[in-house]
Amino acid sequence: MVMTTISVKGINESKMKGNQSKAISKISEDIQVPSKIMVKDLDLFYGEKQALYGVSLQIQEKKVTALIGPSGCGKSTFLRTLNRMNDLIDGVKITGDIVIDGENIYASNDVIKLRTKVGMVFQKPNLFPMSIYDNVAYGPRMQGIKNKKELNKIVEESLRGAAIWDEVKDRLKTSALGLSGGQQQRVCIARAIAMKPDVILMDEPTSALDPISTLKVEELITKMKEDYTIVIVTHNMQQAARISDKTAFFLNGEIVEYDNTNKIFSTPEDQRTEDYVTGRFG
């Protein structure tokens, strides 16, 4: 478990100016619980266009952090910086620090290792056109695990972890694409879990699902936080209110407010947050 102060030390201190380290110690005063991810002064440009402006926040370990805000506010862009998915886009420039467990993730070029540690689930289920079993076993096989018993164990544990085992255990060898949307999304979560990540990023994971499947995934997320740090982008305010511990409100590439979820949805500090969560704009 990494405490905030330790992860602060993880930043190359020789790079920090005096006022930066003051700013960090102020942040660590505010939040006394363990931080998994620490983001500081993050700017992101798509070519000439700036999409994120000085984003700083600490994401707590084994909590659900929701990112909310109107379309185009930068929340998905921010989410993708956490496992360097933006590296795939031409012309992206990123400055600032993202420190996970004390390591600046942009300091190393080993993105495979990073994405093993930081898994992702997307808006639409994106299973491979292969069996349920092979989908979940895909990652571990790529990592070199060949032992059948071991693979069986990983697949079962992952599917159980994603609360889908009972529904698919008798049809593991059939095509994953034959499952319903809600089931497919949970298999996607199982596929992410199979890599034994610490952090799972979710980009609107229920926006393509029916209400019951949505509630199942929400229940799953609430259970998963016992083992994982979860960061979720959602357009569904009630979902953010139901499942998250912390909420960050993004607007025009900046964080307007970041606080406990119950504070954001009951007595937000900033008028713009209040207007957004009460549906007055966006």
Added chain:
Amino acid sequence: MVIRENFEKKLEELKSKIIEMEELTITSLKRAFEALKLQDMELALRVIEEDNEVDNLELEINQFAIWLMAKEQPVAIDLRVIIGALKISSEIERIADFGVNIAKAAIKIGKEDTLLNITELEEMKEISVQMHRKAIQSFTEGNLLLAKEVSALEDKVDDYYASTYKKLTAYLSEHPENTNQLVQLLLVNRYLERTADHITNIAENTAYLIKGKMYDFNS
């Protein structure tokens, strides 16, 4: 385009129901006191009969608020306004009951020579009406200052309550033949003091919905 225009209208509708309930209650309190003062039994009976209008409005506000919550899933200030309306309507309903109690006291006193002039009940009633108006204005306008003024007025009512209590009990020891009326006036004294307390609760609930934190105006 105003987003959630319909919801805004519904919130206004909810507030206007609170004002309507409030107006009925103030009228009831004034009439009950008028009946006590003028020993008008018919007026007293009318206050008792018309109380069910307030009860019905409370029920209506409850149902309306529950439906709004289910339908609109309000958060933050919107949720506090709706919860506030629920709590405030139940306080108003209690206040209306005190009006009924005063009307019943008027009937029990009947046509005996009135001893109201030895009390400060009229002043208490006047201040209560003022407090009432301020509390509701504070709710509808979201004005925290008015909510605080309500609490200052309550202190005055408390002072009058204490001095009226002393006067009535002193008079009672010298005039046991007026026991019936004096006991009723002591009760009216208590009803008015409780009325002021409930109005202060309205002000506290209002302050909560404006600021999102609890204030204790009663202490």
